[in-house]
Amino acid sequence: TIHGAQRWLNFAGLSIQASEVAKLLVIVVLAKYLADRQLEIGELRTFLGSLAIVAVPTALVFLEPDLGTAIIFGAAWLGMVAVAGVRPQHILAFLATLTLSTPFVVVGLMGDYQRERIATFLNPALDPLGGGFNMIQAEISIGSGGIFGKGLTEGTQTQLDYLQTPTRDYIFSVLGEELGLVGALVLFALFAFLLFRGLRTASLARDPFGRLIATGIVIMILFQVFINVGVNIRLLPVTGIPLPFVSEGGSSILMLFVALGLLESILLR
Numbered sequence: 001t002i003h004g005a006q007r008w009l010n011f012a013g014l015s016i017q018a019s020e021v022a023k024l025l026v027i028v029v030l031a032k033y034l035a036d037r038q039l040e041i042g043e044l045r046t047f048l049g050s051l052a053i054v055a056v057p058t059a060l061v062f063l064e065p066d067l068g069t070a071i072i073f074g075a076a077w078l079g080m081v082a083v084a085g086v087r088p089q090h091i092l093a094f095l096a097t098l099t100l101s102t103p104f105v106v107v108g109l110m111g112d113y114q115r116e117r118i119a120t121f122l123n124p125a126l127d128p129l130g131g132g133f134n135m136i137q138a139e140i141s142i143g144s145g146g147i148f149g150k151g152l153t154e155g156t157q158t159q160l161d162y163l164q165t166p167t168r169d170y171i172f173s174v175l176g177e178e179l180g181l182v183g184a185l186v187l188f189a190l191f192a193f194l195l196f197r198g199l200r201t202a203s204l205a206r207d208p209f210g211r212l213i214a215t216g217i218v219i220m221i222l223f224q225v226f227i228n229v230g231v232n233i234r235l236l237p238v239t240g241i242p243l244p245f246v247s248e249g250g251s252s253i254l255m256l257f258v259a260l261g262l263l264e265s266i267l268l269r
Contacts, residue, residue, distance in 0.1 A: 017251035019061045019069045024255050026057050027076055027216035028262075034084040035209035047090040050081050065113065068239030072223045079219040080212050083202075121237035131238075134170060137162045138232050142176035149180030167248040169240055172232040187246075191225050201267045210266035217259045 030053050037046045054077040062070040082091060116131060124132030141157040144150070153159065155177035158166050166174050176184055195218055202214035221244050228243040230236035242252045 017249065019057075019064070019066055020249075020251040020255045022057045022061070023069065023072060023076070023220055024217075024259055024262075026054055026073060027080070027220065028213060029053060030077060030080055031209055031212035031216060034080060034212055035207065038085075038208055041085045042087050044090060047081065047086050047094075050077065050084075050086075051094070053077075066240065068227050068241035071227065071239075072220055072241070075223045076216045076219045080216050083215045084208065084212060117237045121234070124234075134164050134238070135234055138170050138173040139234060141170075141173040142233065145177040145180040145183075147181050149176070149178045149183055152178050154178060168242055169228070169238065169247070170232060171243050171247045172229050175246070176232070191221075191244075195222055198263055201263045205266050206269055210269060214263055214266050217263060220259070221256070 030050060033050060033053055034041065034046075037049075040046050054073055058070045058073040061073065078091070120127050120131035121135070124135040126132060128136060137157055141155065141163060144157070145155070150156070155174060157163050157177055158174050163170050163173060172184070172187075175187060179186075198214055198218035198221070202211050202218065205211035205214055224241055224244050227236060227239055227241040228247070231238055231241070242249050244256055245253070
């Protein structure tokens with residue numbers, strides 16, 4: 001348990017974030033399941049089987065609580081089943097059910113901790129020295145960076161320890177303050193190039209299995225970037241999702257490099 005969230009397993013003196021390993025593992029298992037059922041891809045049982053594969057890990061990470069990773073699981077599954085060719089009616093029916101059940105999930109399954117995060121997100125001034133502190137400081141960091149930033153290691157919010165977890169959840173705020181808008185745009189361009197290469201790998205894959213793995217990896221990285229940046233600029237509540245290849249975290253970095261290795265393997269097959 002770190003910062004109140006039960007997300008880490010201790011093994012041989014190391015803390016391993018199981019959800020980071022699970023994200024890639026679920027993508028591979030789901031890709032195999034869908035690829036092996038191409039002739040039955042339009043059947044309801046195939047759709048429900050794919051949902052069952054992702055539902056268990058999604059529920060487990062949601063209960064940690066880790067809402068951000070649960071969203072990534074769902075997004076990867078949705079994109080992969082769409083690419084695999086399931087019937088649009090099945091997807092639309094699921095989305096309609098999800099939309100109608102969301103209020104009940106929020107009321108019944110979300111813990112006080114998660115509801116407080118949402119309330120603080122809507123109005124950080126409710127708890128300016130507690131849950132809202134980092135949100136306020138992140139806005140100050142990004143805004144004070146201007147066009148070109150203050151320079152590396154010159155950010156006052158970071159160097160004076162106003163930002164908590166500056167090397168993980170709020171690393172984008174650090175980059176925004178020290179490298180400014182230009183630095184942020186360069187970072188976005190690098191992510192766009194990486195995601196484009198991932199999509200190209202999916203389009204060049206010689207079999208459905210490789211295409212689906214590449215699709216899942218692209219969606220996983222895309223949503224991690226979107227959620228992390230969204231938290232930093234206060235478009236989304238705090239979720240604890242790291243910025244790929246930038247945030248501190250051995251489990252995350254290791255699994256991302258494994259994902260890149262899988263993409264390269266798909267391209268060379």
